[in-house]
Amino acid sequence: MDELDQLVAAARSGGGWxxxxxxxxxxxxxxxxxxxxxxxxxxxxxxxxxxxxxxxIGRFQGDGVAFRSWLFTIAHHKGVDVRxxxxxxxxxxxxxxxxxxxxxxxxxxxxxxxxxxEQIAGDRALRQLARLTDDQRAVLLLRVVADxxxxxxxxxxxxxxxxxxxxxxxxxxxxxxxxxxxSPDPGGAMGRxx
Numbered sequence: 498m499d500e501l502d503q504l505v506a507a508a509r510s511g512g513g514w515x516x517x518x519x520x521x522x523x524x525x526x527x528x529x530x531x532x533x534x535x536x537x538x539x540x541x542x543x544x545x546x547x548x549x550x551x552x553x554i555g556r557f558q559g560d561g562v563a564f565r566s567w568l569f570t571i572a573h574h575k576g577v578d579v580r581x582x583x584x585x586x587x588x589x590x591x592x593x594x595x596x597x598x599x600x601x602x603x604x605x606x607x608x609x610x611x612x613x614x615e616q617i618a619g620d621r622a623l624r625q626l627a628r629l630t631d632d633q634r635a636v637l638l639l640r641v642v643a644d645x646x647x648x649x650x651x652x653x654x655x656x657x658x659x660x661x662x663x664x665x666x667x668x669x670x671x672x673x674x675x676x677x678x679x680s681p682d683p684g685g686a687m688g689r690x691x
Contacts (some may be wrong), residue, residue: 501561508554516554520547523565526642527572533626533638534576542579546572566649569639573653625675633668636661 498506501522507515524543531539531546549571550557557567626634632654639650651661 499561501564505557505559505561505564509557516547516551519550519564523568526644527568529642530569530572530638531576533642534580534631534635535627536576536579538579542575543572546575549575562649565643566645566652569643569645569649570653573635573639625672628675629668629671630664632656633664633671636664637668640665 501519504515504518504522508519524547527546528539528543531542536542546568550568557564559567626637629637635654636650639645639653640647643650645653647658647661647665651658654661656664
C-alpha cells in the first residue's frame with residue numbers, strides 16, 4: 498500500500514487531514530489539466546473539483562489509482578461544464594498567455610499551478626496544444642499531466658480504449674508535424690502509447 502492508497506483510505510474514514518494531503522499532492526495536476534483544457538479560472542474550478550470529491554469520498558470505493566482516475570473524471574466534467582457556459586468560451590491561447598505572464602521576469606511568488614504549467618512544456622508547446630481538437634488535447638493532458646493509463650483516460654472521457662489510442666496517435670502526429678519533428682521520441686512521455 499503506497500502513500501496515496503493510505504491517504505485515500507484515511508480520507509474515506511473521515512480524516513480531513515488526509516484529504517488536505519490529497520489536495521496538496523493532486524491539485525497542481527488538476528489545475529494544470531484544467532488550464533490546458535482552456536479553463537480560464539482553473540484555480541476556482543480545481544476547488545470545485547476537490548469540493549465535489551470531498552462530498553463524495555464516503556461513497557468512493559477503490560485505491561489511490563482509482564481515486565486519481567475518479568478525481569480527473571470530476572475535473573473533466575467540471576471543465577466541460579465551464580466551457581459550455583456562454584461567458585467562458587475563451588480561447589486556450591488566452592490561458593497560455595496568462596500562464597506565460599506568470600513566468601520569467603515577474604517578482605510575485607509563483608504558485609504550484611504555475612510551476613505545473615511550466616512542467617508541461619514551454620509557451621510554444623502550449624500554443625500547439627491549442628491547435629488540437631478538444632478530445633485530442635484532453636487525451637494528451639490526461640496521459641501526460643495526470644499520468645493516467647490508457648484505460649483510466651478512456652474511463653474519464655467515456656470512450657473506448659481504442660478511440661483514446663487513436664486520439665493520442667493523431668494528436669502526437671499533429672504535434673510532431675506542427676513542431677517540425679522528423680522522428681518520434683520513443684522514450685519521451687508523450688511518445689508512450691501503453
